[in-house]
Amino acid sequence: MKKFILAALLSVGLSGLAQSDGHFGLFAGANHYYLKSNFLSSRSAMGYTVGAFGTVEVTDYSKFIVEVGFTRNNIELLARQSELAEPEWIKFRGDVASLSVIYNYDVLHFLSDDIAIGLNLGPSISFNPKWVIADDSQEGMYYVDPYEFSTTDQGTEEWNNPRHLNIYAVMGLNFTYRNWGLNARYYKGMTDPYKNVAPTENGIQFSSESSYATFTITYMLGEHIGYNNKF
Numbered sequence: 001m002k003k004f005i006l007a008a009l010l011s012v013g014l015s016g017l018a019q020s021d022g023h024f025g026l027f028a029g030a031n032h033y034y035l036k037s038n039f040l041s042s043r044s045a046m047g048y049t050v051g052a053f054g055t056v057e058v059t060d061y062s063k064f065i066v067e068v069g070f071t072r073n074n075i076e077l078l079a080r081q082s083e084l085a086e087p088e089w090i091k092f093r094g095d096v097a098s099l100s101v102i103y104n105y106d107v108l109h110f111l112s113d114d115i116a117i118g119l120n121l122g123p124s125i126s127f128n129p130k131w132v133i134a135d136d137s138q139e140g141m142y143y144v145d146p147y148e149f150s151t152t153d154q155g156t157e158e159w160n161n162p163r164h165l166n167i168y169a170v171m172g173l174n175f176t177y178r179n180w181g182l183n184a185r186y187y188k189g190m191t192d193p194y195k196n197v198a199p200t201e202n203g204i205q206f207s208s209e210s211s212y213a214t215f216t217i218t219y220m221l222g223e224h225i226g227y228n229n230k231f
Contacts, residue, residue: 024052028051033047033212034211040145052067053067054066065104066099070098071212079142080143103122116176120183166210
């Protein structure tokens with residue numbers, strides 16, 4: 001079911017790109033994922049993100065950007081092999097598909113508008129990652145602190161959580177030179193992926209916040225794109 005929803009999300013995004021009267025491009029870069037929770041001890045790690053985007057011009061210096069992306073999130077969770085064993089930082093990975101609609105406004109322009117600096121703002125929707133232990137040989141060998149969850153049970157669906165989507169508020173800056181661009185963004189989680197998980201025996205309700213930062217390089221397909229040299 002989750003794979004079907006994933007495919008549907010990607011299809012909707014790509015359909016939106018195909019119907020756009022703007023331009024099209026690709027992006028790739030690094031991301032840094034942060035998970036803050038009251039039931040997992042975690043620390044952030046670097047991952048990567050790739051995808052495609054299309055633009056819809058609003059004015060000469062503003063546009064909407066529709067992005068369809070794939071992201072590999074990486075984190076480390078504190079876990080141990082037995083109750084008496086010393087805890088260790090174990091690497092986990094989580095793959096997600098995302099759909100973002102970003103409004104970009106170029107606030108500065110140079111060299112006949114070949115160079116522009118813009119502000120980004122908008123929403124992004126993605127699936128909560130199913131965390132998988134990075135080293136397959138360690139699968140099932142560790143229990144995550146402090147509630148001894150098996151490393152095979154880190155997906156939210158295994159914890160009877162019906163919320164599979166996470167909503168982010170996106171803020172960022174972009175620098176473009178002709179067809180090339182650099183983007184730096186922060187994605188602030190607006191939903192709690194574990195809000196509906198049942199409380200523990202001692203009454204503790206699970207909760208968490210997720211966010212991530214990205215730094216990407218973009219390339220707009222086609223001829224040189226400038227405000228004085230459009231298609």
